[in-house]
Amino acid sequence: RSVVLVTGAAGLVGSHLCEELLKRNYIVYGLDNLSTGQIRNINWLNSLRDFYFVNRDVTDKWEDGFTRLDEIYHMASPASPKAYFKDPIGTYRANTIGTESMIELAGRHSARLLFASSSEVYGDPLTHPQTEIYWGNVNPYGPRACYDESKRMGETLCFIAQQLYGTEIRIARIFNTFGPRMHPEDGRVISNFIMNGIKGDDIFIYGDGMKTRSFMYISDLVDGLIRLMASNNSSPINLGNPYEEHNVLKVAKIIQELLAERGIARTRINYIQALQDDPTKRKPDISKAEELLDWRPTVSFEDGLRKTIDYFIELYK
């Protein structure tokens, strides 16, 4: 049976990925320092066979005890702007030193390594939708750079590892993903707007509400990641949902409507100052994933939102 390490296991993506890998009969090690993740996301996995929680920082030197390791999913990194503004150094380290450390680990065990890159490598893109051959529009000297530049640097380290050591690497450029187990206070638009509604607080839109994102439900991402790991494509590949591009105001309205279905009243929408360098538009071109992974997202924005809303309602009880 295959042995897999998932870093960032207590986070949104990591916890769902661990769960799915367990279903597929992997032996799963989940590593996390619990900085932006939540132990409740994996506590219940701990009681399952074949799941082992490793409470570590991915940037620390590690004398691992693996006798066998087949795959590494390196997902550990602050992921929301609020989280990375708060810890720019930790963000930089998770994606550079952390990636170096996972490259070493992969080398010791001849494991395959998948790196969680981000649509933020495209920055505030000047082409729309974004294909993998677009080199991006990132401000290296700004508040988002700790994240954007370290994701870019992480991709570069993967490139180097493949070239120098023959490491089998996979790079997922993940676009906005949401679902149950998001941290209710991590500041991302979906969790914010849902929690605003549930708590009866105002919604705050940064800027004029016309910026767009394309939203993918977590199960689609997990499926894409597992297919990517199994593929033999080592260059960066977009994973995102091009069918669900919405502007921020529309996201607020849709969430208000779905909350209303559950008897939760609309709250006021306020407009405040836009964030510096906040991307204007973002939508993946997923032709490459369609062709090479035979993958495309299948969950609609509203269906995903309903599940996420139910999760937060349950949590907030």
Add this chain to the structure above:
Amino acid sequence: RSVVLVTGAAGLVGSHLCEELLKRNYIVYGLDNLSTGQIRNINWLNSLRDFYFVNRDVTDKWEDGFTRLDEIYHMASPASPKAYFKDPIGTYRANTIGTESMIELAGRHSARLLFASSSEVYGDPLTHPQTEIYWGNVNPYGPRACYDESKRMGETLCFIAQQLYGTEIRIARIFNTFGPRMHPEDGRVISNFIMNGIKGDDIFIYGDGMKTRSFMYISDLVDGLIRLMASNNSSPINLGNPYEEHNVLKVAKIIQELLAERGIARTRINYIQALQDDPTKRKPDISKAEELLDWRPTVSFEDGLRKTIDYFIELYK
């Protein structure tokens, strides 16, 4: 008297910078691991008062013994494509971990830190000439990325340090610079073409010879760096020579002509395959440096080349 640390002191830029700072009455520590630099560039400084050579790698932990430190010029990094293709990991480390290490050192001594960034942060630029507000066109997953992305990441680390610790930082985006003390085998176009001529070897042009660079003589750069350090501008600033943009074929011809002045015969010009991601055009807009530093380059390409040619002829004797 002010105490200054120059990393990369045995290199082209570092050695000239140390020399000029000594002339200006600084106490100068020159740090280098002698990877791409040459001890002969600073041997003779060693015999001067007030110069101390520190044989170290900038990425190693350092229990420094400074009782006072006012300024740090962080120049240590492989600088030529040939050098960074050969050591991509060392290149990444010098500009990220090395920069972190210099940020810490600056913090301990409340020193000001100048980081040697590069015109390569613009990648293969889509605007011409390049201003500092241009965010660049860099391939994160390619052979030049170890250098380009780590210079970008270095700038980001400076941004973070300023924001988190209040470090006084300066960022020079240096465009192609040449002069005596270049390593004769470091592979850059100027040293290559001059050495080709001196040794009677063919010249090899990568691609069609129509790619351009703007060439700055070393003394102009040193003057700019010292002015930048003394200024109070902490955002990135271009230092380069916009008056001397030439294509590679023209560079070959000019060098052949100047070598002929010294009785050295023309050698054959060959065209071979272009390098991947080799920038097509590069020229700095230096309005910002002109305004904030009252600086502009003064040495012509031909005058600089004559000095450089004489250096290499002397060296090769």
